[in-house]
Each structure stands twice: as structure tokens, then as C-alpha cells.
Amino acid sequence: MTDSTTLPAEVVRTGPIRYATAERFARPRPVAAGDLRPSSGEIAPQPPSRLDAVMGSPRDDHPQGEDCLNLSIATPARDSGARPVLVWLHGGGFSSGAGLLDWYDGGALAAEGDVVVVGVNYRLGALGYLCLDGVSEGNLGLYDQVEALRWVRTHIAAYGGDPSNVTVVGQSAGGISVHLLMQLPEARGLFRRAILQSAPIDLTARPHEESLELGRIFADTLARDPNTADVPAILAAQNETALTHLRRSGRTMEPAFMPVDGIAPLPGPGNAAEDAEDAEDxxxxxxxxxxWNADDMIVFCRDEDDPVKRTREVYEVPLARFGARLARAGARAHAYRLDWRPAGSPLGAAHCLELPLLFGTRDAWRSSPMLGDTPWEETDRFGRALRAAWVAFARTGEPGALPAPLVDVPVPGLS
Structure with missing residues (x-):
């Protein structure tokens, strides 16, 4: 990726841009005024994705390193257009992925919808979510996202965007992040709208004591100072900790390193009145x-599991509760289900299937297993309809009549 290159659709792709800096296990700091150093272009250190068999492997290669707080921008023009802004937070179980990947090229969204699309890197794994006394408070990747949103508020007008009309969009772990940002006082006022795609909402945050216990397992496995250990050692200990957590818990979806509880929940039964009031504000x-996608859980199920039942348990039912809480809290909510099942794919409407409908290009998604043998022209035809709905929502707060293969799902508590 190069700075200020023009895509065939006359969309300017700018980046990577460093939006913040951070010492290891410290909160991010905004880039100092006058700091004109070029971005490293790094993405967060990470192992291969556990969903490579579903999405395929990324076709582009980026250096990995701790100077990873970088973002990219796709915009129709660097002018005074004051366009709606969509800020993308990728998934990957808080352990893999990057906003700079070609999978998440926002060029089609920007060109078709006359919007600005920002793809954000944030810290992952132990470097982003370790909770360990005297080392890391946890939630650093979440605070990276807050700093990226602050950068957008300050700078996006120079890229043709409207800082007062920001929609934060996240898928899977990125959707969990959006859920938490909706509750985090530091993020208040940084976005106007939110899109959560296939967010397993019941996995939003782990209890603090359990997070500390996993942190201690990580430290014992690493067997050296986490502040000075090299990155390969960090990743190796991270992997061993994940295997230990899986053996102990049996929870196949839950990563070892994820957000830590302590963020005020959305209002609901049993929450303290003052916490509910803060979240409602x-x-x-x-x-x-x-x-969610109709067959989301097919990629996470064990042989004895029923994917339909598990999708209902992990996505449909918890998201319905989430929608009801939103309605009680005074938010305006809309819900959807993606039913598209690509020809030639045994995965159906699997987790991540909406991603090539929203982002990327034919080349970026070439040979993706979840797309089966569906021609790109058909994928793009569905994609145009999905992108139009997302753009309408970012522009007005209303996605309009959802086009097939999207299904409009009623939000509990809303008439």
C-alpha cells in the first residue's frame, strides 16, 4: 500500500498512517503534533488465523511489529465534502487480523456510497489484552481503538469526511469491540452510529479474576520478563496459554486474551442503578x-454439535436480548440475518461470509473457501446490495428495506 494512490474507481487510498504510539503494555498516546515520521506500515504481531480454512490466507503481506497503531483511508476525494465516515474494526478473535489487509479495502464502499472508510489496526493477543498485576491492565487494544476514533475526529475532515457523522463497524471480535465502545465513557461522542456483524455478544468481556489467572499462566509459560521478552517468545507463550485455556474451559470460541470486565454494562435486569444510568447515557x-449469518457457528462446531442450534444459542438469542436492552436504553436499533449460501461451498452462510460482500476485491478474495465456486460477478452483485444498505445506515441511521439475501429481523421492544 502506498500513500495517496488512486484506485480505478477514482477513490483515493491513503495510508498507512500512524494514529498513535504506545510502549509495550502501556496505553496509547496520540502522535505528537509535528511528528512527520512515515508510518512503519506494521500490523500487530500475530499467529496464523484459526479461520484460514474458511476465509483463506491473506494474499498481501505486511511487516509485523509493535509499532502497529496504523490505519488506512479510502475516500472519493480529499476535499471539503463532509462525507459520512465508516471506521472498520476487524475480527480475528483478538489475536489475528489487521485493518490494513487487502481483504478490508474500502474502495468499493467509498466509491459507490460517496463515503470515507477507515481501516484500523489495534494491538492483539497478549500485547493487547494481557491482564497481569504489575505488567498490564488489559484492554489496551480497546484503548487503541478509542485513540483511532479520536484521530478520526481530529483529522478526517482533511480526507473529505465529516467528523460529526462517524459510524463504527465491527465484525466478530470487532463487533464485541463496538459493543464495548458503546459503553466506554472515553468513547462517548466519538461516533454517532454503530454496526455489529456476527458479534458473539455473550463473550463481550471476561471476569477480572479469571483474566488475572490467565495472565499468570502466560507469565509462568513465558518464564521471563514480559516487558523485555522478544516478540516470538510472547507469541509462543500466548499460544501455549490458549491451549491451556481450551483444555481447562472447553470453550472453543473464547480466546485466551480478550477484553477484561469492568466496563459498565448496558442496562438490564440485575445491574446497579447507577451503572445502568451511565450506560444508558x-x-x-x-x-x-x-x-448475524444464518450458519455462523458451522465453523466453530464440534462433530456432535448442531450448527443451527448453536447459531441460535450463540448469536440469535443473545443478540435479541441485546436489541431489547438497546430499545430500553433509548437507542434506535435495526437487526438483520444474512441467508446467502454460495454455490459450491459446504460452509453455507458461515461466519465471515459478509466480509467479501462489503470489502476487498476479486483478487483479495480469490480462492476463498467460503465463497465456493460462486462467480465473483454474483458475489459483487450481492455485495452492491449489502454495501448500499450499510451506506444508507451510515448516512441516515436507516438501512432501508433490506435486500435479499439479507432478512430484516424485528428488534424486541421496538414497534
């Missing part, structure tokens, strides 16, 4: 679009 009046 955060979400009252915002627009939210959330949903």
Missing part, C-alpha cells in the same frame, strides 16, 4: 445495526 439516541 452512552447509548441513548445512537443508531445501531446488528445481525
Amino acid at each position: 452512552n447509548v441513548r439516541g445512537i443508531d445501531v445495526l446488528y445481525g
